[in-house]
Amino acid sequence: MSTAAPTSRTSIRPRRILIFLAILIGFLFFFGVPWELPPSLRDAGMSALSRANIAHLAKSREEPAPLPKVDEIFGLLHMVTEDVVDRALSEVEDLDPSQPIDMTVYAGYEKVDWTKTVKKLNEIYPVVVFSKSYCPFSRRAKKLLETYNIRPPPKIIEVDLRRDSVIIKSILSRLTQHHTFPNILIRGQSIGGSDELQALHAQRHLTKVLEKAGAVVQKDGSGK
Structure with a gap:
């Protein structure tokens, strides 16, 4: 009778143990002990690698970078300062102005890069006045700003002349x-x-506040 079969089975066991040990050592090497490239490779311009680096790279491939948060007020400013598109929030179904509103509502059908839009708004319209055309306090404020001859001039939004005046008032209050x-x-x-x-x-x-905002004040506020 042949005895080769038992000898073959016994030779497989050490091989399995070696494979297991190799996997265990590899796991500990990558995740149990901080490591980095040799100095020669680092000097060649390759950045150091570590567990944290690897985890960060793996996560960055799985999850897209979050978009920078933009205050909702700039969504409103973007919408009301447009002269071409006549958009009214009163036309948006189930809109609750007492609650935060998604920026896509203010963008409408546009694809808006909000980071660039905020920068543009601050440059073109550093001063925005939400006014009511018949309000004496609004007229008084607009008249005072006129004496400063600001450049760029204040953007005046006559809220009472808009179809969504009630909604805009509620959003501004919030x-x-x-x-x-x-x-x-x-x-x-x-x-x-x-x-x-x-x-x-x-x-x-007031002059200092306006100039800090990026506006140019061409008069001293006294009209002289």
Whole structure:
């Protein structure tokens, strides 16, 4: 009788043990001990690798980088400062202005790069006044700003002349915590209304605030 079969089976066991040990050592090498490339390779311009590097690379391939967060107020500014597209939020179904609104609502059918849009808005319209055409406080604020001869000039949004005036008022109240008109925004930040504007003027701070926003003040505010 042949005895080759038992000898073959016994020779397989050490091989399995060696394979298992090799896998275990490889696992510990990559995930159990920090490591990096030899200095000669690093000097050649290759960056160091480690467990954290590998994990980060693997994750970056699996998940797209998150888009930078843009304040909702710039979505509203983008929509209301457009002169070509006549868009009204009142036409959006099931819109609740008391809750955060997705930026795609403000973009409509456009594909908007919000990072570039925010930069453009701040450059072209550093000062935006949400006004009501019949409001004496709004008229007072607009008249004061005219005396400064700002360049670029303030963008005036007459909210009462829009179909979505009630919705815009609600959104402005939520985003700026200022509930009346005018509502004056400088680079997307509300400074308040007519009283706050007049106070900055009286304290001789308004020119500095406007220039810090990137606007050019061509007069001293007194009309001279």
